[in-house]
Amino acid sequence: MSTSVWALLCAVRTLLGFVVPGRTPVTPVFSRRAGGSPDEATFATLHVAALAAPSLRAGLTRDSARKAIRHLHALLGAGAIAVTDVDGVLAWDGEADCQREHAPGHARAVLATGRPRVVTGHALACGLPGCAIRGAVVVPLTVDRRVVGALAAYDSAVGPALVRTVTEVARWVSCQLELAELDSSRRRAMEAETRALRAQISPHFIYNSLTTIASFVRTDPERARELLMDFADFTRYALRRERDFTTLADELHCVDRYLLLERARFGERLRFTVRVAPEVLSVPVPFLCLQPLVENAIKHGMATTGGCGEVRVLVSDAGSEAHVSVEDDGLGMDPERARLLLGDDSRGERGEGGIGLANVDVRLRHIYGEDYGLVVETAPGAGTKVRLRLPKISCRA
Template structure:
């Protein structure tokens, strides 16, 4: 887990860049450049289409599909992806000598791989291709970084008829950084499979493409209608993901878990608006109690995704933490569509290793493994009557403590 904070550096770069764009739009909302706004929207559009491929890692197959999508959407002179010094995929002008499977031949590529810094090459000399008939006139080359290492780069080339504008540079830079984040998540997937650690599995399940895409789309919508709100949501999204990746150990205080849930709900409320009401009923005495990480957020996500989102009209989610002497009763309830008894049984008895999207079986099994077989989740639900999920844990339990930092 000591490598997880390294993801944050790349993630914060993307969010800082996007936040800066949103803040600029907010300050100049009446005279905003269509080019800058279009850059943000195009980046989000491309991210939604290309990121799923890179969730499987960077290889010739995923690289080929990714560069084709970028090329078809942006229509530059050429697009390439390089990994470990090799051209993994190349499409466009110059494909006769920039061949997949060969070593990267341009000087600008070697420099980006060496330094880990993006480079804008405004002319053929800066590109450094020694082929006498290379048609590539300018380029944006941005590193792809995983766990603090430069593992490849995204290259977007332009010819003499295509100006290397700030908008095009911004799109390439933002897209490469988002791709790096997705490759980090792919690495976490592999770690989860190798180590089979419940903490990593729970983290990977929550930072899902489904949530990221919905959040990015919500922010994109606000850029046009409410730039200030878009900026605030970007900052909130940055803090939310920073908190996720900085987590160490298997336990956190209930106060930290509630703050994490609050940030998640802030982003979801932006999406649902008046359709979602959130109520907290927390006894302050239980805030210092140590609980398993990500034991509460999956219950809230389940209430929204499988309860409120399917409900006609406004919905309500209530989060309760009640002091019961030596124990704590934690409850998440909603007034959503509810479930049948058979659906409840399926949810609690499903294979927790499979990402069903509910996450309740995973949480229940983790609680049982830590506190005993009688400490799993209890679910009460009925069609049209909403759902209540609760569990009781002791305030003190052997081996359960927040790791010292």
């Protein structure tokens, strides 16, 4: 059972007054205040927690705390609650506003030591007649064992039930913040992979393209001009930084520019065919997910056939998905070597320093799930075909 689920169940059991294994029974809190059967109380507690979770998954910010505070207040049932970070109060909910300005002071020791604290007596004296607040429980919020904030509950009395409830709810909130950190780390990793992908555009390809263009300057200036424009289009696309998703049409345009440049270099020795179903041109795809496959196909197809080869790109409409295959007519390879190709970019299978298949495979799995990685079909003497599936979904640009 995950820590998040366990913490939430502990909170539910505490609210209902059930015995958590290894802990001392406490007085019911939720059932005492809201009434109703245990089943109704369990449902209500889980429902409120589900409403708070999306905001907390954004991390501990002023905006997320303000969106979650009412749900957390309903979950705790205290007179007032506060969510703080190391700089002060992020959000407050409740009638005892007289304690709000003192909340950072109440949380200071908790933030420094990482230990829960019960506040009573003069530390809570507000001087207002009729103030019902007589105690507070302040519990740290942690991410990766670092104290990032505190959850404080203020009430007319502080007993074991309130301490237990605030403690378990704080643990659940911390789990949501941990998940938010994991989401953020995953996004940063994907952004780093895309930056690395751009940096891996083969310097040999750039050098060879410019050398090829230079060779046409005197013999065929018009062809040199066209190739230079193709090269400019390719590098502008490959090095852009606006977004990490594009359309299949743009990705295929990049592939077309790349093939034209390689065709100018190899001449009639390189043959290629591109067939595309028009229905899939608007499908959003990860940036630079096709060109690396074509680059590898040219490398393997031509390097193993005496400098001649054919590359075939087929993009078809498959209902809820677009199916893409990139195939060469080279000598193929052992399936175990193909498995290593997808498992480790560091083995040098990058087409003279280009982008490895593993980079594309990892990005596809991160974005769409484990079922959407590259599939390599190959055998000695049978050429190589790389297939991928692209769901027709809206991806964030």
